[in-house]
Structure formats: C-alpha cells, structure tokens
Amino acid sequence: MEGEVYLSENDLVKAAAYVGLEPAAFERKHCIRTASQLRLRKPPGRQCYFHKDNCCSIHPAKPTQCRAFPYWPELLESETAWAEAAAYCPGMNQGELVNIQEAQAISAEMKVAYPEMYEKVSESL
Numbered sequence: 001m002e003g004e005v006y007l008s009e010n011d012l013v014k015a016a017a018y019v020g021l022e023p024a025a026f027e028r029k030h031c032i033r034t035a036s037q038l039r040l041r042k043p044p045g046r047q048c049y050f051h052k053d054n055c056c057s058i059h060p061a062k063p064t065q066c067r068a069f070p071y072w073p074e075l076l077e078s079e080t081a082w083a084e085a086a087a088y089c090p091g092m093n094q095g096e097l098v099n100i101q102e103a104q105a106i107s108a109e110m111k112v113a114y115p116e117m118y119e120k121v122s123e124s125l
C-alpha cells in the first residue's frame with residue numbers, strides 16, 4: 001500500500017513523547033509540514049520510517065490515521081472503496097465482527113483529527 005501518513009497536532013505530541021523527542025524536534029526529523037497538513041517523511045524506498053521488523057515501532061502512539069484504519073470515513077461510506085482496500089489489506093473482513101457504532105465512532109475521530117481533509121471531501125461531493 002502506498003500513501004501518506006498524516007498527523008494531527010495531538011498525534012505529533014504523542015508520537016514525539018513516545019520516542020523521547022520534543023514535538024519540534026520530532027517534526028524536524030520525521031515530518032513535512034505544508035500550509036494545511038502535517039505528514040510523516042518517507043525514508044528512501046520505504047513507506048514509513050517507523051515500520052520495523054514487520055511491526056509499527058510506535059504502535060501505542062501511532063497517528064490517528066493508522067489507528068483508525070480501516071474505519072476511515074471514505075471506506076465506511078463506500079462499499080466499493082471498502083472492497084478495494086480489502087483487496088490489498090489481508091486483515092480486513094477477517095475475525096470478529098465489529099459493531100457499526102464502534103466503527104462509526106472511530107471514523108468520527110478521523111474527521112476531528114484531519115478537518116481540512118474531510119472538509120475538502122464534503123465540499124467536493
């Protein structure tokens with residue numbers, strides 16, 4: 001899977017604390033800030049600096065986007081998008097069923113964490 005990993009300001013503070021850095025130092029080392037978004041810098045040839053030994057090395061403090069997957073609004077709201085994501089994610093559609101209210105609550109966290117992203121999506125509909 002390719003893509004960007006976006007962070008909320010709260011994600012930045014939590015991830016920085018987890019690796020023992022001040023938020024500003026974490027941002028300088030690991031992030032790219034644009035006018036409206038903050039995202040993780042990608043190391044050459046890899047998707048994420050924190051993906052180590054087939055695991056997330058900052059799992060307890062990983063960004064909202066990572067924690068909420070696959071209950072992203074754009075996946076919960078589209079059967080087609082859900083099926084496309086499930087085609088590359090072997091963990092989707094496996095295991096215990098998740099209560100829809102629980103999935104929607106996680107999805108709502110995405111809209112709070114990344115308002116610019118979801119305001120643009122709703123404006124374009």
Ligand code: SF4
Pocket residue numbers: 005048049050051052055056057058059062063066
């Ligand atoms: S879950 Fe961890 S390793 Fe995976 S993209 Fe997110 S921060 Fe990186």
